[in-house]
Amino acid sequence: MAKKRIYELAKELNVPSKKVLGIAQSNGFDVKNHMSSLDESQEKKVRGTLNNHKMESKKTVTKQSTHSNTQHNKSVNQPHAKGKPTNTQNSKPKPHSDSQSKQSHNSKNNHSNRNQHNAYHGPITKVNHNRNNNATGSHTNTSNSTSKPTNHTQNKPASGNNGKFGGSLNRNNKKKRRNRNNHNNRFSNMYSKNQRIRQNHKKQPTVRKNRPLPETLVYVDGMNAQDLGKILHREPAEIIKKLFMLGMMVNQNQSLDKDTIEVLAEDYGIKSQEKQQVNVSDIDKFFEAEEKNTAYQAPRPPVVTIMGHVDHGKTTLLDYLRHSHITSGEAGGITQAIGAYQMKHDDKEITFLDTPGHAAFTEMRARGANITDITVLVVAADDGVMPQTVEAIDHAKEAKTPIIVAVNKIDKPDANPNHVKEQLMGYGLVPEDYGGDTIFVDISAKDGTNVDELLNMILLQADVMELKANPKQNGAGSVVEARLDRGKGPVATLLVQQGTLHRGDPIVVGDTFGRVRTMTNELGQDIENATPSTPVEITGLNDVPEAGDRFVVFDDEKTARAAGEERAKEAKMEERKQNNRVTLDNLFDSMKQEDMKQVNVIIKADVQGSVEALADSLKKINVEGVNVNVIHASVGAVNESDIALAKASNAIIIGFNVRPTPQAKNQAETDNVDIRLYQVIYNAIDDVTAAMKGKLDPTYEEEVTGNVDVRQIYKAAAVGTIAGGMVSDGYITNDSKVRLIRDSVVKYDGEIGSLKRFKDDVKEVKQGHECGLTIENYNDIKVGDVVEAYHMKEVAPK
Numbered sequence: 001m002a003k004k005r006i007y008e009l010a011k012e013l014n015v016p017s018k019k020v021l022g023i024a025q026s027n028g029f030d031v032k033n034h035m036s037s038l039d040e041s042q043e044k045k046v047r048g049t050l051n052n053h054k055m056e057s058k059k060t061v062t063k064q065s066t067h068s069n070t071q072h073n074k075s076v077n078q079p080h081a082k083g084k085p086t087n088t089q090n091s092k093p094k095p096h097s098d099s100q101s102k103q104s105h106n107s108k109n110n111h112s113n114r115n116q117h118n119a120y121h122g123p124i125t126k127v128n129h130n131r132n133n134n135a136t137g138s139h140t141n142t143s144n145s146t147s148k149p150t151n152h153t154q155n156k157p158a159s160g161n162n163g164k165f166g167g168s169l170n171r172n173n174k175k176k177r178r179n180r181n182n183h184n185n186r187f188s189n190m191y192s193k194n195q196r197i198r199q200n201h202k203k204q205p206t207v208r209k210n211r212p213l214p215e216t217l218v219y220v221d222g223m224n225a226q227d228l229g230k231i232l233h234r235e236p237a238e239i240i241k242k243l244f245m246l247g248m249m250v251n252q253n254q255s256l257d258k259d260t261i262e263v264l265a266e267d268y269g270i271k272s273q274e275k276q277q278v279n280v281s282d283i284d285k286f287f288e289a290e291e292k293n294t295a296y297q298a299p300r301p302p303v304v305t306i307m308g309h310v311d312h313g314k315t316t317l318l319d320y321l322r323h324s325h326i327t328s329g330e331a332g333g334i335t336q337a338i339g340a341y342q343m344k345h346d347d348k349e350i351t352f353l354d355t356p357g358h359a360a361f362t363e364m365r366a367r368g369a370n371i372t373d374i375t376v377l378v379v380a381a382d383d384g385v386m387p388q389t390v391e392a393i394d395h396a397k398e399a400k401t402p403i404i405v406a407v408n409k410i411d412k413p414d415a416n417p418n419h420v421k422e423q424l425m426g427y428g429l430v431p432e433d434y435g436g437d438t439i440f441v442d443i444s445a446k447d448g449t450n451v452d453e454l455l456n457m458i459l460l461q462a463d464v465m466e467l468k469a470n471p472k473q474n475g476a477g478s479v480v481e482a483r484l485d486r487g488k489g490p491v492a493t494l495l496v497q498q499g500t501l502h503r504g505d506p507i508v509v510g511d512t513f514g515r516v517r518t519m520t521n522e523l524g525q526d527i528e529n530a531t532p533s534t535p536v537e538i539t540g541l542n543d544v545p546e547a548g549d550r551f552v553v554f555d556d557e558k559t560a561r562a563a564g565e566e567r568a569k570e571a572k573m574e575e576r577k578q579n580n581r582v583t584l585d586n587l588f589d590s591m592k593q594e595d596m597k598q599v600n601v602i603i604k605a606d607v608q609g610s611v612e613a614l615a616d617s618l619k620k621i622n623v624e625g626v627n628v629n630v631i632h633a634s635v636g637a638v639n640e641s642d643i644a645l646a647k648a649s650n651a652i653i654i655g656f657n658v659r660p661t662p663q664a665k666n667q668a669e670t671d672n673v674d675i676r677l678y679q680v681i682y683n684a685i686d687d688v689t690a691a692m693k694g695k696l697d698p699t700y701e702e703e704v705t706g707n708v709d710v711r712q713i714y715k716a717a718a719v720g721t722i723a724g725g726m727v728s729d730g731y732i733t734n735d736s737k738v739r740l741i742r743d744s745v746v747k748y749d750g751e752i753g754s755l756k757r758f759k760d761d762v763k764e765v766k767q768g769h770e771c772g773l774t775i776e777n778y779n780d781i782k783v784g785d786v787v788e789a790y791h792m793k794e795v796a797p798k
């Protein structure tokens, strides 16, 4: 029989996935989340345990049903009695929660998710019963972890942690706080944890003895007898005794090594398996898991980015849309610029990203956030295709997003939309009426002419793409922009891409974490839930994330914090590590290691002729089956956008008769992007070819080692001018290259002739010591000059 996923079994058994997960974990199976699989025997075991649960809870339910139902219905009306969204589709409301489901039907759509969480009240009720019934199996311990915060636990006595991240409180304090935080999920969460701790405590002695051993002991190296006792359902004393009989004297808190644990398992007659620790910080994995969870798919609005050349009308178009098509139809339009907004057309929503430029678009992509579904390319009909138009096309193509062309400013007398079409055909954007498949719409962003038609086309394209996501799972998505607000702290605009984000959710965003404290839309309205493709602005993070960072909702704040902190640590380590971007210096090794088939190159040159000549020649290079892929080639200086594209595509930039802008230079240094500048085309081709063959000559960098202040001059007929001076910093050697500097101006650049201390030739003179020196073939040295010593150092390939 095939393996079954946790959520599939849960669905089949009509219980929450978390319950099944809890039981599986308490049995020692190596399962991580609802996507994990169970084999046949594991499934059988889970089913068995679940049946036992049912039998037991039935007994208790009959005893106490009246009491619990009253409590339960009360909790439903608590505004913050919400649980996590994970797999709510799998959890059906229990029979007793009739009032809940009614309420859920009656409430507005955007509350439906919250009401679904009430489905968890089933297991929670059971928890309460179990508390009063110590005979219940200890696995309720884990299954209770499914019980999400609910306020109906408020009337229960408290003990244990004080909420957010642990620590203890005395009973009175807790009571006070409980009253204050009536609606505080966090508190309720802690509360159910307390319950678990207490239950565990009470139940242990009776339960463990009666429970069978797991089939396999799934352990972590370094566990102690107590930990193993929990997994094996045996008293630690029994384990200690067993180990003693095996010749090992240990106490119950002592860490045991792998061998000891395996011997112990063998002695119990069961298998053993070391548990692979889940790296909670790898949020990409969580993101992918949420992305791949296709258990339930609902259509989602398209996410659109508008790109184009400066002044071609991007802002005018966005402004027009903002004022004419805002979602709520409220007067006043968008009140806050949050970097993204949703609008409605024909009762369908479209999300627009307010990206500040191509570089930002690609920068986000470089960070792993491919959030744009459709690119609208704005081209002014009176200006035609311009450099940034081409840049936008290349960026969109690299991101593999379909392009819709909006030919703008058709109201202008000199508008020539047909010319734009013809020009764009040269870039592979062929209009439908010319036999291609690119949608072109002639618009006037200023007057609003044909803007509705453009929106129709966007929706049409979205229909073709069948954009879908699962709103019934933990929220996951990307950061559109983020900033630090003086009053609110870190504020981030998030685009939900999967699941539903709720106010109160514990969340990891990039390398930071927190809890969604407030959530507002582009109209500044507070919202409770955000479904896929919805942009929202949130507060509650402990630091400011970066645009393009991913976010994932975790089931509990503790794990979110752990993941966030781990990621922050990893990010720092990463920063320190050499960036492994492809450069001409490491090209050969990269080709070998990464099994590269193509070397990505961006070409910038002073004139179109050079661009083409260089591109053609580079494309012809073929070294051992690897060739050059020119991803962007245009006229002009190397700009930030080129760096972003190079970073995103791991490309090398080749500049011919052009320089990088200062910003681009800085950015390239930060991002470790290799820019090579040439004045002769053949040199560029030779270098790339040599690099691909691993035969690029090493490059050298100058390193200044020290300075000598000249204080006296001696003239000697045989050797010329001798400068006497003091090494003011660093050192000078008898094979240094030297520069003579007078009034900050380099007078001469050459080599040292001789270096002496007193009368003796020396190899090196250090800072604070006097020396005498001559400069080869140069005698014009004066008192007050500075001799700068340097040497050429071979630069390690990047």
Ligand SMILES: Nc1nc2c(ncn2[C@@H]2O[C@H](COP(=O)(O)OP(=O)(O)OP(=O)(O)O)[C@@H](O)[C@H]2O)c(=O)[nH]1
Pocket (backbone or CB within 6 Å): 308, 309, 310, 311, 312, 313, 314, 315, 316, 317, 408, 409, 410, 411, 412, 443, 444, 445, 446, 447
């Ligand atoms: N006649 C006419 N003018 C337009 C139209 N769209 C934009 N403009 C004008 O063109 C100029 C530039 O428009 P913007 O919307 O600022 O262009 P942009 O692409 O956002 O420019 P940047 O933000 O600088 O990249 C403004 O003066 C607009 O009023 C149009 O459809 N018709």
